[in-house]
Amino acid sequence: MSLTTFIIVAVIKVALTLFILLTAVAYTVWLERKVVGRMQNRWGPTRVGPFGLLQPAADGVKFLFKEDLTPPYVYKPLYIAAPIIAVVCALTSIAVVPVGNWVTVAGVSTPLQITDVNIGLLVILGITSIGVYGVALSGWASNSKYSLLGGLRASAQMISYEIALGLSLVGVLILSGTFSLRGIVDAQAGHFWGFIPNWNIFRGCQFVAFFIYLMAAYAETNRIPFDLPEAETELVAGYHTEYSAMKFAMFFMAEYANMITVACIASLLFLGGWHGPLFGPPILQAILPVLWFVLRVVAFLFVYIWVRGTLPRFRYDQLMAFGWKFLLPLAIANLVITALVVALRA
Amino acid sequence: MLHLILFSVFGLICVAGAVNLLVQSHPINSALSLVVVMGSLAVEYLLLGAEFVAAVQVIVYAGAVMVLFVFVIMLLNAGAEEHTKGSIIALALGVPGMLIAAILIAWVLVTKSGIHPLSLNALPGHPKDIAQLLFHDFLLPFEVTSILVLIAIMGSVVLASRPEAIEHSKKES
Numbered sequence: 001m002s003l004t005t006f007i008i009v010a011v012i013k014v015a016l017t018l019f020i021l022l023t024a025v026a027y028t029v030w031l032e033r034k035v036v037g038r039m040q041n042r043w044g045p046t047r048v049g050p051f052g053l054l055q056p057a058a059d060g061v062k063f064l065f066k067e068d069l070t071p072p073y074v075y076k077p078l079y080i081a082a083p084i085i086a087v088v089c090a091l092t093s094i095a096v097v098p099v100g101n102w103v104t105v106a107g108v109s110t111p112l113q114i115t116d117v118n119i120g121l122l123v124i125l126g127i128t129s130i131g132v133y134g135v136a137l138s139g140w141a142s143n144s145k146y147s148l149l150g151g152l153r154a155s156a157q158m159i160s161y162e163i164a165l166g167l168s169l170v171g172v173l174i175l176s177g178t179f180s181l182r183g184i185v186d187a188q189a190g191h192f193w194g195f196i197p198n199w200n201i202f203r204g205c206q207f208v209a210f211f212i213y214l215m216a217a218y219a220e221t222n223r224i225p226f227d228l229p230e231a232e233t234e235l236v237a238g239y240h241t242e243y244s245a246m247k248f249a250m251f252f253m254a255e256y257a258n259m260i261t262v263a264c265i266a267s268l269l270f271l272g273g274w275h276g277p278l279f280g281p282p283i284l285q286a287i288l289p290v291l292w293f294v295l296r297v298v299a300f301l302f303v304y305i306w307v308r309g310t311l312p313r314f315r316y317d318q319l320m321a322f323g324w325k326f327l328l329p330l331a332i333a334n335l336v337i338t339a340l341v342v343a344l345r346a
Numbered sequence: 347m348l349h350l351i352l353f354s355v356f357g358l359i360c361v362a363g364a365v366n367l368l369v370q371s372h373p374i375n376s377a378l379s380l381v382v383v384m385g386s387l388a389v390e391y392l393l394l395g396a397e398f399v400a401a402v403q404v405i406v407y408a409g410a411v412m413v414l415f416v417f418v419i420m421l422l423n424a425g426a427e428e429h430t431k432g433s434i435i436a437l438a439l440g441v442p443g444m445l446i447a448a449i450l451i452a453w454v455l456v457t458k459s460g461i462h463p464l465s466l467n468a469l470p471g472h473p474k475d476i477a478q479l480l481f482h483d484f485l486l487p488f489e490v491t492s493i494l495v496l497i498a499i500m501g502s503v504v505l506a507s508r509p510e511a512i513e514h515s516k517k518e519s
Contacts, residue, residue: 078374119473122401129409133381136413140374140420148420155417159410179398179473 026056039309078141083250086134090257142242150238154229165216167331185273199272263300360386396471
């Protein structure tokens with residue numbers, strides 16, 4: 001591939017991925033409002049468009065035209081930088097996520113992902129750990145008690161649960177022997193005993209790791225039942241209390257983009273990525289893997305919303321005790337057992 | 347060529363971050379400059395072909411360690427420092443001393459090891475090579491270091507815990 005083709009393909013892929021991700025973020029919000037509405041015996045958004053489908057567009061326009069208020073006595077450079085850090089980190093990590101096989105369009109063959117790096121998983125973990133600064137700094141720079149408490153809670157919680165999250169992924173890494181997300185998915189192809197798919201959650205018995213990942217991911221993305229950084233009964237709105245208009249929307253986008261990334265990683269590492277039954281004409285065979293992948297991601301997001309509609313919020317000491325005294329030992333036990341099994345099998 | 351330009355640019359950013367760290371009067375700005383230093387060091391590792399080390403540098407230093415720094419500064423709500431003029435002795439001896447040390451180190455490195463360009467993947471950088479070195483060739487030093495770190499953690503827990511609080515909780519239970 002020549003340099004010019006490479007640049008053209010890269011630009012197209014980046015633009016397309018960003019467009020799809022931002023649309024997905026907007027419609028995850030719509031899905032959440034709709035599903036939680038039905039769970040609470042309400043309708044959710046119905047006024048704008050059929051089934052309220054144009055509600056995200058209306059919300060976007062509203063955010064753009066709202067007054068962008070900067071409270072006095074904030075530390076301005078960091079107050080402005082914080083939401084930018086949060087949203088940039090949330091949108092960047094999608095760059096290494098593969099969504100399907102290689103495709104060939106007009107003689108140019110390319111993987112369905114912006115770039116395939118051999119340390120893909122570590123890149124995502126690194127970007128996520130930088131994303132903590134967005135939340136922590138917004139809390140500090142706002143010069144408000146509620147924001148500061150929210151920022152402190154968020155950074156303590158994210159550091160604590162990142163350890164359990166990282167350890168729950170190591171089992172999968174031992175089984176597949178690579179950091180490349182594409183490599184991990186390729187290792188999960190095929191079936192065993194004739195019908196059960198070779199996903200890590202079944203084949204490698206990583207269901208314990210999957211549930212550790214699930215719970216740690218809820219804490220990492222500050223979602224119910226671990227949404228203490230923005231607990232509205234205690235802290236008004238936590239770290240983004242003092243933000244309005246587009247700056248608030250950036251935190252909002254970051255939260256939902258992070259949810260989507262988390263869902264993508266869960267599908268790639270535990271649920272077999274884009275593997276699924278392939279049939280029909282070649283064009284359908286090219287589209288089906290992407291469809292299977294999107295189905296998994298949407299299912300994972302639905303569980304997120306379901307949990308939000310079901311569970312009450314934890315108390316802060318319960319949250320810390322749960323992370324350090326239950327999830328972390330469990331993750332280490334899972335890691336040791338997986339390592340032993342792999343070593344004995346070899 | 348592109349490699350050299352990028353390497354020099356991020357080297358400059360790294361040094362600028364380090365200088366900014368000393369110049370800034372507010373602790374949180376200093377901590378964030380240190381994040382910039384760590385981040386640009388990670389890019390330097392990446393340019394040298396050590397992707398794994400670069401990723402770990404970002405996750406451990408720029409991510410975990412520096413977030414704890416910022417966390418503590420936020421928790422103590424530390425304000426801007428007062429700048430003193432500094433002692434004349436430190437200025438008179440420190441600056442020449444630092445210059446001499448830097449020149450000495452550079453001279454030793456250049457004359458003893460020589461400057462010969464290495465190809466990108468000449469040095470171990472793949473996770474498998476690093477694991478082989480850490481958990482096989484240098485297993486004993488690695489384990490000794492981990493025990494040292496464990497002792498340090500336990501020591502800090504002992505220092506941080508207040509004896510009266512432990513007595514109190516014992517009485518209650």
